[in-house]
Amino acid sequence: MLESGFQVVVYDRNPPRVAALVTVGAQGASVLSDLASCEIILTALSDDQAMIAVCDGPHGLLASMGAGAVHVSTGTISPEAAEALERKHEACGQAFVSAPVLGNPDLARQRLIFVLAAGKMSAMKKVMPILEALSQKICVIAEQPEKANILKLAANVLTALTMQGMGEVLVLLRKSGFNERDVFEVLTGTLFDSRVHKGYGGKIMQKHYLPAGMTLPLAVKDLRLALLQAEKVQAVMPTAAIVHDRLVGMCAQGWENLDWSALGLLTARDSGLADDVPGRDEE
Incomplete structure (x- = not known):
């Protein structure tokens, strides 16, 4: 995203990962609330439990995101978790897009992954430029995020x-x-x-x-x-x-x-x- 000219704010529960990206132009975030000004937030989390830990609670992602912002989940989570996240984001005036990827880290570094994207069309249109910068092909699946999962x-x-x-x-x-x-x-x-x-x-x-x-x-x-x-x-x-x-x-x-x-x-x-x-x- 940095190479494509996007302004990028980075948060990770492992601070050295943030520091590594700050050295190449990203802005570091020490807490999730630092992402409040971001229009689009991508997460790469391993499972439902990690997603819940990051999103829920008074200091979580849902509470930190602004109205109209879009959360793009690139991790492999359950369909049930994707459905629940869409409901939670809608209740907060936000949007949710599931965008798990096909490919491995080597392909990701070369922008050769395939993205399986699903979500409301208005949200999809907003995040499409970023997904295009990260991948060789985007497969639009449905308006229901869980379909991509x-x-x-x-x-x-x-x-x-x-x-x-x-x-x-x-x-x-x-x-x-x-x-x-x-x-x-x-x-x-x-x-x-x-x-x-x-x-x-x-x-x-x-x-x-x-x-x-x-x-x-x-x-x-x-x-x-x-x-x-x-x-x-x-x-x-x-x-x-x-x-x-x-x-x-x-x-x-x-x-x-x-x-x-x-x-x-x-x-x-x-x-x-x-x-x-x-x-x-x-x-």
Whole structure:
């Protein structure tokens, strides 16, 4: 946003993160009430609990925002939380837009993420210039903010299922005597040439699980929310449930700091391959 010429005020519960952005032109905020003059406020929070902690209360975001301001949530929260936030903001004379993203931190730095945006059209029109500056494409979903969150959860399920499949196939090929890199190039250069196959499959093939683009606890949370939505609408997702349990199992083994593509690591170890767990030597 700074590179695009926007005036940016930054707040974070971790002060060194604020200081780092102040050095490149942002204005620092020590409390949420310092954001009162901002017309648009973007949050990037990990779950419903973090969102509630930031938004509610006499010194929270809702109390700090001015009338007519728009809150844009880029995090992966539950549809129920998005619905509740829209009601709370409307009661305060404010607006709410859900704008979760598809992509990882590397893509975000290059402005190559995809934004799934949903909210009232008047609010969407107001925030569109900022979203355009941050992404390669904006997908306008609906006027109901929770619709964007449901689609984001569905996309994360599809990503997790793809990684599980890539992990199984690469282990099969390794144990059959193939060079992983050669067969990976064959697979992703023919029918399986999507960003997910190439990006996350590449992490599995290279055993590149650190640093994490999305840590395992966040992946567990996202699949849990997707399965809750599936139960709510009576959609059967047996494979997603299995992958959710595998993610939980990795957390139980102390792998919480790894990227969720470590589904490939779990499959390798289940298959008798002695792949190292990244970071264990430093523990």
